[in-house]
Amino acid sequence: MDVLGEFDYKSLVKSRIRELNSFGKSVTLKQLAESIPVQYTHLSRILTGPDKHLSEDHLFALCKLLDFSSDETDYLLLLRSEACTTNLARKRYLQAKLAHIREAKKLKASLKEFSTETLLKEANYLFDPLCVVVHVSLGIDEFRKSPHRLCSSLGISRTHLKEILLKLKDVGFIEFGADGCITKANKAHFHYSPQHPLMRAHQNLLRTLGLSRLSRTDEQDRHSFMVTFSAEPGTFYSIKELFQKFIQDVEKNVLVARNTHTYQISFDLFKWL
DSSP, X not given: XXXXXXXXXXXXXXXXXXXXXXXXXXXXXXXXXXXXXXOHHHHHHHHHOSSOOOOHHHHHHHHHHTTOOHHHHHHHHHHHHHHHOOOHHHHHHHHHHHHHHHHHHHHHHHHHHOOHHHHHHHHHHHTOTHHHHHHHHTTSHHHHHOGGGHHHXXXXXXXXXXXXXXXXXXXXXXXXXXXXXXXXXXXXXXXXXXXXXXXXXXXXXXXXXXXHHHHTSOGGGOOOOOOOOOOOHHHHHHHHHHHHHHHHHHHHHHHHSOOOOOOOOOOOOOOOO
C-alpha cells in the first residue's frame, strides 16, 4: 500500500485493515477499539463519517496496532491535523508540508530509476548552463545548419561548442546525421522538473550566467524590473498565481512564434522576512 500517496487518514486505516486481513491476520474494528481503548460504535462512526475525527492519541495507537512505520505514522498524524484544523493559515501550512513529503517520496522513487550513467550525462548537461542556450538556439535554422556561428555570439571556442553538442546528444536533445550535421533539435524535451536532484544547482548557474550576459546587453535589447514590497500572505499567493498565468500566456506565444532569436526570462518571487 502506497501510504505517502494518499490524502485521507481514515481511508489509510481501513485499507491497512483489509490488507492485514488479506495476509491471513484477523483484524477487526472491535479488537482495535478494545485495544485503543474506545467504544466500537464510536470508532466505526469516525471511520465511516466525514465530520468526526480520532484524537491524536487514538490515531497514534491505531498506527502502532496496524504496523505503520514511524514515517507513515507521522504522515497519518499530519493528515489528521490538516483535516481537523479550522485555521486557514495552519491548513495551508500543513497542506504544503504534506505536499513536500509526497514530492520527496516521488523524487526518492525516481532516483532509484536513474542509472549512474544517465545521471552523469544529465549532470554534464545541467552543470554547463550554456547547454540550454545552445540547445534553444539550435531551433533557429541558421544556427542548426551552421552551429559554429554560435561561437562568436556566445564568446566560446569551437572546442567548447563541440563539447556542448556532445552533451546535448548524450541526453537525447539533438541528433546527428551520417555526415555529422545536426538533423534534429528536440525542443519537446526542454525542461527538467524542479524535483530533479540537480535542477536547483542548474538554475543557480544559469541565473549567474544570465546576470553576466545582462550586464553586457544594450538597453534596447533588455528589460529589467525589480521591486521589494511588504504585504500579507494572501497577496503573495495572488501574485504567484499571476506569475503562473503569465508563464502560460508566454508559452502560448512562444509555441506559435518563428524561431529567429534566443531570449531569456527570469522570475524570482520569494519571502525576505
